[in-house]
Amino acid sequence: MATxxxxxxxxxxxxxKGALVGISIIILAILVALFxxxxxxxxxxxxxxxxxxIGGQRPGYTQQFLLLPRERKINPTSFFKRLFVGGEDKYQYIPIQSYQQKNDSLIIQQYLDEGFTERVALPLSKTKWQEGxxxxxxxxxxxxxxxxxxxxxxxxxSxxxxGVRVSLGVGLVTVLISLSIGVLLGALAGYFRGRTDDVIMWFINVIWSIPTLLLVFAITLVLGKGFWQVFVAIGLTMWVSVARIIRGQVLSVRELEYVEAAKALGYSHTRIILRHVLPNVxxxxxxxxxxxFASAIVIEAGLSFLGVGVQPPQPSWGLxxxxxxxxxxxHNPMLALAPGFAIMLLVLAFNMLGNGLxxxxQVKE
Incomplete structure (x- = not known):
């Protein structure tokens, strides 16, 4: 039946079609995050x-670099380490405007700023030097x-x-936390009703009355600034809508015949909730x-923009x-518009998927 x-x-x-476009964008984002x-x-x-x-340059900017080996030895990075955390640069990148080889020296015009260069002579070893x-x-x-x-x-x-990893990560952790708390409290409130329902609904209404961003600020200040802290903070504020929906659905399902039959057979409340009620709501x-998921991406971007989210140098679109x-x-609006467009596209993809689901x-609103 479930299949x-x-x-x-x-x-x-x-x-x-909108849902398929959203799914395609989400799959593409996941692949980009992985690789x-x-x-x-x-x-x-x-x-x-x-x-x-070369700070603040426009899209399409091209620059020559002289690569100087770093003074300390950089150990080779394994493929899996490079896949997950990147690999440390073996070279120092020196921007140059021009160069020429003269006798046993390499003469470069080091780029300092727009219209400013400095002539530097570097000795060459006996080993043959070749461009690139x-x-x-x-x-x-x-x-x-x-x-x-x-x-x-x-x-x-780059x-x-x-930065895709941060946006997808905060959405995933937020959904997991909000579903865990919301489904648990909503199922308990809807199934047992009475005093249990009154207490849980009072708690839900208190949390609901606090502005989301203000609540996230408060939790972030308690947990501290950081990568995982902002994930948990956002997750702890978004379970309320899940709990309210689950409660309403469970209230209607618990009165159906198959639930009454399960009670008559002596099944435990835990089994009835997990195996007979929740799968149907x-x-x-x-x-x-x-x-x-979409809301979490926007909230994380807002927090990072305000300086209480993901901290530098970790890339976040809001940051x-x-x-x-x-x-x-x-002179260069694309530097801020590019991450803004990325946020908009990913949020739009999840909203289109939600509408398609x-x-x-056939969920009635």
Missing amino acids: ATTRTTWRRLKRN AYLLAPDGSPNANRMVVE RSSGNYKIITKKFRLGTDKYGRDIL RLLV MGPVMVVAASN MIKENYNFIIT RDAL
Whole structure:
């Protein structure tokens, strides 16, 4: 029966073009999050390669770099470590405007700022030096920053790709926490009614009366600033809508014949709730879970913009907007608009999926 219902739901969902577009965007975002450090032009941890001389450049900016080996030895990074946390740069990136090889020296014009350069002579070893190759003392490459650089000279595209992990992570943790608390309290309130229902509903109404952002601020101040703290803080504020929906659904289901039959057979309350009640009320919960996922992404971006969410240097789309919003009214608005568009696209995808689930599951509002 459950399999047939699932197939019917999937057939309805496939007929909804908006939901399919949302699913496609979400799958793409998940793949980008998994392989972010392999896809990003800057594969360093947190995509945090700073070259302050080229800060605030426009999309499509191209720059030559002289790569100098770092003084300390950088151990090779394994594939899996690079996949999950990135690999530390073996070279120091020095922006240059031009270069030439003269006798046993490499003469470079080091780029300092727009219109400012400095002539530097670097000795060459006996090993043959070639442009764009790692043989010899130095290596010169040309890099293109497709979305420009932020005020610290970091690649916007790389930080945008790595930042997908934060947005999807906060949504996932928020949904798991909100479902765990909301389903538990809502099922208890709807099934047992009476004093249990009164106490739980009083608690729900108290939490409901506090503005979400204010409550998140309070929890964040208690837990502290950080990556996991903001995830938990947002999750602890979004269970109320789940609990209210579950309570209403359980109140109607508990009066049906099969629940009465289970009670007459002497089944425990726990078994009745877990095996007979909850499986029949999870449709609306899936819809609200998609909505909560989208809301969590927006709230995390807002918190990071205000400085109480994800902390630097970890990339977050909200934090990227905060660091570059002043460019909107100057010469390079794309530095702040790019993460804003990313937030909008991912939130839109989850909302379209939620609408598609609502229609496919025939959830009445």
